[in-house]
Amino acid sequence: MARPPKARVPLKQAALELFVEQGVHATGIRDIAKHAGCSEAALYRHWKNKDDLVVSLFTEHLAEVRTILEDAIASATDLDGKVHAAIKACYKLYDEHPRVFRFILLVQHELSRTLPNDLRMPQDVVHDLAKDAIKRGEAKGDAMVLAAAVIGIFVETAIFVLYGRLAGPLSRYAGPVAESALRVLRR
């Protein structure tokens, strides 16, 4: 078997770290390579170019979040359980890997133009959750409007912790945030 690529993981970690600390554009290939302890050219062995690295980091972490979300939702049977589980699971991820969340926040708007349209996003998962709840009579209203509200409550609370407006860890707000979300969903 071929030897495993040695520089891939360090490069990803270094990139995430520096992107979050300095911004994507302010971080050069040189920085990343130095931080990862390898050469600049090594990056091109694993990704086509810098943009490719950024996009792939984004989609990978987004998929991770989406999966966690989907698993949490599948783990409960009623809306109440699903919402609590979903928010708890995501906030746990955030507390364990705060950089991931910050990175997604930082690049989402900039990448929104470039991303493939068929990419399933966390927003889609929440939208489906709302649709399902409405169909089952657990929620009322326009599914997309409700999804926006729920995601907004969820995300902005995380942002408040990120910027120190709320004291961390974020997990401590999982309960109240879920309750707020449910109050919006139910009628």
Added chain:
Amino acid sequence: MARPPKARVPLKQAALELFVEQGVHATGIRDIAKHAGCSEAALYRHWKNKDDLVVSLFTEHLAEVRTILEDAIASATDLDGKVHAAIKACYKLYDEHPRVFRFILLVQHELSRTLPNDLRMPQDVVHDLAKDAIKRGEAKGDAMVLAAAVIGIFVETAIFVLYGRLAGPLSRYAGPVAESALRVLRR
């Protein structure tokens, strides 16, 4: 007397437009100047450098939003009226000047490191609103947590419109969004 400044306003308009269309980093001084119909060097008479322009655009527009918010809140006496007025006023601004909102969205996280700490933000206004409502018995809970939720509902709905998940204009969601916010605030 010296000739009156002629390039300042066109430069600001061109910058806002291009930043929103292409992203801040993808927009060069050259683009801005060409769009504004003046030389690249003209920019440096009015702002120290590109960053300075970005920050000054951001803070100016943020102050505008904040003022609109404050005025709307002052225009009503009870929580219900304040929330409806505030959201309606901001969504109106959004529909009339969508670029302003998009620009703020685009750069907020990247600028968060650079901004002066004493800058009063819309978040502070909403926080005060929540504190006040709690004191007057119109709302219950932690003011900052509530503020996060309200802002989240408000912002994410706008983002959903921005990206076409929800059909515009945004103003049509002012009522439902206000209702959701109030449901979170009240207990």
Added chain:
Amino acid sequence: MARPPKARVPLKQAALELFVEQGVHATGIRDIAKHAGCSEAALYRHWKNKDDLVVSLFTEHLAEVRTILEDAIASATDLDGKVHAAIKACYKLYDEHPRVFRFILLVQHELSRTLPNDLRMPQDVVHDLAKDAIKRGEAKGDAMVLAAAVIGIFVETAIFVLYGRLAGPLSRYAGPVAESALRVLRR
């Protein structure tokens, strides 16, 4: 009679000051004008351009030094008296206007290419002094070689004070420097 030009003297002072503090190239027209309290365009009313200002500052101050030197030399009759008087007068000027000396030092080599050949320099005055002393039997050797040595002793001592290797004021070294110069001149 026309009103006297108002900005000329402040501009010269500001230029000298800034050239000495930051270097000629690091000092821009903007700096000079701001320091002088007038507009950038005002400079062009008095000098053709920046280079013209630099050269004219240099030649004016050089002529000043040359005149002081000539007067001092003319004030005494024998070599001993001339040398003592010349060094004393120049070092006094230095202590009173240290910037002038530093400015000459700073730009002399850079201007050496541009200056008119027929410009009478302090070096020429000292050369004439040496020639004269030799003719009168007060000194022996090659006049130009002696002039170089005398000027070197004089200038380097000033530089040592300028950079703090020797404690100022420079005038205190006038006697010893003159004695050293005379020891070289006489045989």
Added chain:
Amino acid sequence: MARPPKARVPLKQAALELFVEQGVHATGIRDIAKHAGCSEAALYRHWKNKDDLVVSLFTEHLAEVRTILEDAIASATDLDGKVHAAIKACYKLYDEHPRVFRFILLVQHELSRTLPNDLRMPQDVVHDLAKDAIKRGEAKGDAMVLAAAVIGIFVETAIFVLYGRLAGPLSRYAGPVAESALRVLRR
């Protein structure tokens, strides 16, 4: 292994040459790169920026001069021999590499603000020589004042040759200059 650096030496040579011919500020990165036969960007792999190149050229060549001086002084036992040897060695360097000397002359005053304080300069070497001579009874006076005089005689003679006031090569003045220096040192 990576390709070996190919542009470093040509860049240094080109820079020295052009700095001396046109002045440091009149010489652009573009000139240097073109002269060195490489790209402008190559310079930035070896030096942080243009200033860094200038400073590093200066300190390297200054160290070279200082070493030659120290070796020459160490090669003789009495003051007379040391002074003759030192001046002869330096003037030989000058005749063989006139650019080095001219470069040091050109930038010394402009760099004086930037240089590290602990940098041992030729002036320090001569100062030590004077101190030692005084201690051994071969010279009398203040060591620093004497050092200034000796250096002045030495440098100004070189400048006179540089500007054509004295006919070259400089080496021909080594004897007389040493004699003048010794006349100042001894009492």
Added chain:
DNA sequence: AATGAATGAGATTTCATTCAT
């Protein structure tokens, strides 16, 4: 295979000078 030197293209910024008011 892996390095890091070299590069071309372009970015931002600075500057002395001109010019409309």
Added chain:
DNA sequence: AATGAATGAAATCTCATTCAT
């Protein structure tokens, strides 16, 4: 008359990427 806004040209520097070793 005097200003300072505007400019064109050039300067320095950065960057992602390629390539010789």
